[in-house]
Amino acid sequence: MSSHEGSVSVTTSDQITEEGLKAVGNTPDPRTRQIVEALIRHSHDFAREVKLKPEELLYAAEFLKRCGEVTDASRHEFILLADVLGITMVVNTITADAPDGTLEPSVLGPFYRSGAPEVPNGADLSHRGDADGVPAHVSGRVLAADGTPIPGAELDVWGTNANGLYENMDPGQPDYNLRGRLHTDEQGRFEFWTVKPVSYPIPADGPVGELFEATKRTNMRPGHLHFIVSAEGYTTVVTELYTDDDEFIDSDPVFGVKASLLAHYELITDEEKIAAAPRKQPYWDLRRDLVLTPGTRTGVQFTAGREEPSR
Numbered sequence: 001m002s003s004h005e006g007s008v009s010v011t012t013s014d015q016i017t018e019e020g021l022k023a024v025g026n027t028p029d030p031r032t033r034q035i036v037e038a039l040i041r042h043s044h045d046f047a048r049e050v051k052l053k054p055e056e057l058l059y060a061a062e063f064l065k066r067c068g069e070v071t072d073a074s075r076h077e078f079i080l081l082a083d084v085l086g087i088t089m090v091v092n093t094i095t096a097d098a099p100d101g102t103l104e105p106s107v108l109g110p111f112y113r114s115g116a117p118e119v120p121n122g123a124d125l126s127h128r129g130d131a132d133g134v135p136a137h138v139s140g141r142v143l144a145a146d147g148t149p150i151p152g153a154e155l156d157v158w159g160t161n162a163n164g165l166y167e168n169m170d171p172g173q174p175d176y177n178l179r180g181r182l183h184t185d186e187q188g189r190f191e192f193w194t195v196k197p198v199s200y201p202i203p204a205d206g207p208v209g210e211l212f213e214a215t216k217r218t219n220m221r222p223g224h225l226h227f228i229v230s231a232e233g234y235t236t237v238v239t240e241l242y243t244d245d246d247e248f249i250d251s252d253p254v255f256g257v258k259a260s261l262l263a264h265y266e267l268i269t270d271e272e273k274i275a276a277a278p279r280k281q282p283y284w285d286l287r288r289d290l291v292l293t294p295g296t297r298t299g300v301q302f303t304a305g306r307e308e309p310s311r
């Protein structure tokens with residue numbers, strides 16, 4: 001039995017927070033310590049603010065468990081959750097050092113696959129022609145802020161076809177359809193063909209879909225083309241270019257749209273130009289220079305795979 005004098009004091013939630021912080025006080029790595037301490041402080045404050053009930057805490061645990069259960073090689077529900085809560089874009093924004101005029105970052109999204117085929121400039125990333133959508137020609141230069149071309153810069157590009165699905169979610173599309181990696185030439189120029197991006201719903205059949213239903217949000221993303229642009233001596237930029245005439249351009253559920261990332265596609269109907277195009281039909285043309293800032297070239301940690309359709 002304890003033999004403390006006086007009345008037994010009631011433990012307050014603030015004392016538990018203090019104890020929690022003390023418990024991790026010996027964490028050797030300073031960054032780990034900073035993050036874990038902040039996690040304890042903010043989560044305790046969060047629970048106090050909303051007066052979180054035990055059954056709600058349990059619900060949250062089950063929600064996260066189910067996020068894990070629907071995550072597979074081609075789908076990452078936790079990334080999607082961070083995206084739709086705006087956490088991804090907060091992190092991108094506070095870490096980006098993108099002066100005016102340089103390429104700003106946006107969300108990676110849960111559907112990136114590394115190892116896309118390397119293609120020459122001018123290649124068509126669409127393997128199925130009309131079945132993939134309306135052709136789009138994308139070209140420009142990769143430049144330093146002073147306008148110097150960056151030769152050999154890599155563009156890793158991916159997009160959906162006209163049904164709004166990435167190839168790794170759609171058994172009807174060939175492997176790595178509408179994905180490719182290309183490199184700028186000596187003048188920093190790049191050029192490729194794809195299809196004009198369409199708006200698409202983020203997956204609604206998992207826990208993130210339930211969150212959208214509960215909060216009555218739209219889950220439609222405005223049409224966009226994904227890019228990872230990298231070159232030796234420059235900061236790698238993970239970003240998206242957003243189709244400026246898309247009906248959902250002002251309500252992106254993952255908050256990725258920025259003014260500098262709006263892209264205007266011009267419809268080309270000129271017969272001579274059509275005759276020189278791979279698919280001999282009217283197409284959309286996007287011209288865009290991409291400006292990088294000096295820094296470190298980095299890789300991308302997460303990459304989805306492809307689920308082979310079950311037979």
Ligand SMILES: [Fe+2]
Pocket residue numbers: 109111224226
């Ligand atoms: Fe996307």
